[in-house]
Amino acid sequence: MNQSQSERHPGLHDDEIIQLYWNRDEIAISATDEKYGRYLFAIAYNVLHDKMDCEECLNDTYLSTWNLIPPKRPSVFQVFLSRITRNIAIDKYRMSTAEKRIPSELTISLNELDDCIPSVETLEQQYHAREIGNVLNSYLRTLSRRSLTIFISRYYFADSISDIAAMLKVNESTVFRSLTKIREGLKERLIREGYWNE
Numbered sequence: 001m002n003q004s005q006s007e008r009h010p011g012l013h014d015d016e017i018i019q020l021y022w023n024r025d026e027i028a029i030s031a032t033d034e035k036y037g038r039y040l041f042a043i044a045y046n047v048l049h050d051k052m053d054c055e056e057c058l059n060d061t062y063l064s065t066w067n068l069i070p071p072k073r074p075s076v077f078q079v080f081l082s083r084i085t086r087n088i089a090i091d092k093y094r095m096s097t098a099e100k101r102i103p104s105e106l107t108i109s110l111n112e113l114d115d116c117i118p119s120v121e122t123l124e125q126q127y128h129a130r131e132i133g134n135v136l137n138s139y140l141r142t143l144s145r146r147s148l149t150i151f152i153s154r155y156y157f158a159d160s161i162s163d164i165a166a167m168l169k170v171n172e173s174t175v176f177r178s179l180t181k182i183r184e185g186l187k188e189r190l191i192r193e194g195y196w197n198e
Contacts, residue, residue, distance in 0.1 A: 011035070012031045012035070014035075014077035014078070016031075017031045017032055017035070017077065018069060018073060018074065018077060021065065021066065021069035021070070022069060022070050022073070028065075028066070029062045029065075029066065032062060032065065032081070033058070033062065036078060036081055037058060039078070039082070040057075040058055040061055040081060040082065040085045041054050041055075041057075041058060043082055043085045043086055043089065043157055043158075044057040044058065044085055044086075044088070044089040046157060046158040046159055046160070047086070047089035047090060047092075047093050047158055048089055048092060048093055048096075053089075053092055053096075054089075056092070057085055057088045057089050057092060058085070060088045061081060061084045061085045061088060064084050064088070065080075065081065065084060068084075082157070086156070086157070112154075112155075112179065112183065131195065132190065132195050135189060135190060135193050135195060136186065138189075139185065139186050139189045143182065146168065146178075147178055147181075147182055149168070150164055150168070150175055150178050150179060150182070151179070151182050153167070154179060161175050161176055161179075
């Protein structure tokens with residue numbers, strides 16, 4: 001596909017955008033931004049709460065994507081992009097908070113998990129953290145689709161409770177109750193598996 005064809009068809013499919021990266025066609029970046037820019041910006045904003053930092057994250061995401069494809073050929077392009085953006089935003093957040101404390105939906109959401117996921121300090125605890133990851137994945141597979149969406153939105157994408165409620169078209173108290181129930185269930189599973197002591 002040449003440049004003029006790409007410009008006439010702005011709504012490209014993911015496999016077409018990926019092929020543009022493989023062909024080293026810079027249209028790939030503008031096509032990615034057009035299709036996923038707002039989505040990726042929202043991910044970065046949930047972590048950083050700063051528009052300029054989020055714009056930098058997007059630029060870094062597109063550069064990383066350009067450098068990774070090829071040789072990688074992502075099977076789910078949106079997930080591939082969101083993981084890059086989230087990691088860049090978290091790195092930027094860590095650098096920003098090394099000197100000062102910046103409130104973020106990320107820290108708020110992760111603080112909610114403090115009561116059911118123990119902290120990791122020693123090598124033995126790092127091993128247990130991997131095992132806890134396996135228990136977590138097993139537990140998440142038991143959740144309903146809606147509960148899983150709520151969990152991932154809150155604890156992976158750091159979406160606010162109000163944003164999750166709006167997305168699912170439910171009230172905030174429903175999301176809050178669901179998150180509480182999910183955390184309690186996770187804690188019970190970790191206790192049962194021997195990874196958490198009351």
